[in-house]
Amino acid sequence: MAAPKDYYKILEVEEKADQDTIKKSYRRLARKYHPDVSGKSGEDKFKDINEAYEVLSDPKKRREYDQMRMGYAHRQARNQGPGYQRVTFDDGFGEWGSIFEDLFSQAGADSGFSTTRTQTQHVPEETVTLTLEQVARGETVQLTVSEPQICPVCHGRNANCTRCGGLGQVMEPRKFSVSIPPGLESGSVLRVGSHAKLRVEVAANPRFVRQGNNLLGKLMVPVPLAAMGGEVPVKPLIGDVVMVKVPPHTNQGKVLRLRGWGLVQRGTNVKGDLLLQVTLRFPEPFTAEDDQLYQKLRENHKEVGGEIHAP
Numbered sequence: 001m002a003a004p005k006d007y008y009k010i011l012e013v014e015e016k017a018d019q020d021t022i023k024k025s026y027r028r029l030a031r032k033y034h035p036d037v038s039g040k041s042g043e044d045k046f047k048d049i050n051e052a053y054e055v056l057s058d059p060k061k062r063r064e065y066d067q068m069r070m071g072y073a074h075r076q077a078r079n080q081g082p083g084y085q086r087v088t089f090d091d092g093f094g095e096w097g098s099i100f101e102d103l104f105s106q107a108g109a110d111s112g113f114s115t116t117r118t119q120t121q122h123v124p125e126e127t128v129t130l131t132l133e134q135v136a137r138g139e140t141v142q143l144t145v146s147e148p149q150i151c152p153v154c155h156g157r158n159a160n161c162t163r164c165g166g167l168g169q170v171m172e173p174r175k176f177s178v179s180i181p182p183g184l185e186s187g188s189v190l191r192v193g194s195h196a197k198l199r200v201e202v203a204a205n206p207r208f209v210r211q212g213n214n215l216l217g218k219l220m221v222p223v224p225l226a227a228m229g230g231e232v233p234v235k236p237l238i239g240d241v242v243m244v245k246v247p248p249h250t251n252q253g254k255v256l257r258l259r260g261w262g263l264v265q266r267g268t269n270v271k272g273d274l275l276l277q278v279t280l281r282f283p284e285p286f287t288a289e290d291d292q293l294y295q296k297l298r299e300n301h302k303e304v305g306g307e308i309h310a311p
């Protein structure tokens with residue numbers, strides 16, 4: 001998977017920039033690259049700027065984005081680091097699929113002397129971080145773990161063997177395919193071989209939050225479409241884009257439920273739901289004609305709102 005977009009770079013701010021700085025920089029860049037100013041050539045740049053601002057201006061989204069970025073940088077660093085063993089996924093995920101972990105020191109296997117007792121005293125625990133998509137599909141992870149094996153030199157028959165120290169066993173690396181079932185919770189620990197453990201962490205997803213088997217997301221809906229009703233294209237966590245019906249007069253905050261688009265309940269075929277909370281968006285850019293149309297609406301509706309409800 002390609003590197004996540006650098007929203008900080010796009011907005012020309014430092015990673016530690018406060019909200020005010022981000023806002024100022026966004027406004028400056030949005031003016032500079034607005035399609036009405038820079039024409040077609042600035043369109044992509046303008047989109048990037050808006051996308052970056054949408055994330056960085058929202059403390060929660062920004063935190064999730066930072067986490068995702070850190071996770072990515074971490075994996076990249078590990079990919080380049082020497083002296084690792086490799087944990088791979090066999091589903092063709094590319095970069096996301098290659099995670100290097102500092103596996104267990106091979107001291108026992110290489111020093112020519114080891115005892116099962118000292119090797120099993122510390123239980124090796126590896127951590128693998130999966131994307132939410134990988135958890136939704138289920139995943140297979142290749143892992144190399146030190147396992148006790150019959151001494152290849154004396155086959156357990158020489159009390160004076162220098163390889164196994166007379167114990168008859170040595171620790172040797174052995175490869176395992178660990179199948180991670182769909183719907184696994186973050187922090188779950190799977191047993192590998194006779195004594196090793198694999199902890200499965202799930203990385204934050206920029207679009208969805210998990211709640212049990214349900215997935216929660218905010219769905220951007222243009223105000224005119226929400227007013228008149230219509231369909232919006234939605235890319236679920238996995239699978240192709242689906243058209244989601246938005247009923248007429250849909251208010252901000254309404255939750256649309258897509259049954260069965262969530263995560264599978266472990267060990268069953270039951271799937272959770274995808275819950276999309278409507279976030280209304282005014283047309284962008286807001287044209288002079290839009291102004292006139294909304295002015296007309298404003299005149300037709302004299303109510304002023306102002307009621308307060310507990311959040």
Ligand SMILES: [Zn+2]
Nearest residue numbers: 151154161164
């Ligand atoms: Zn031996």
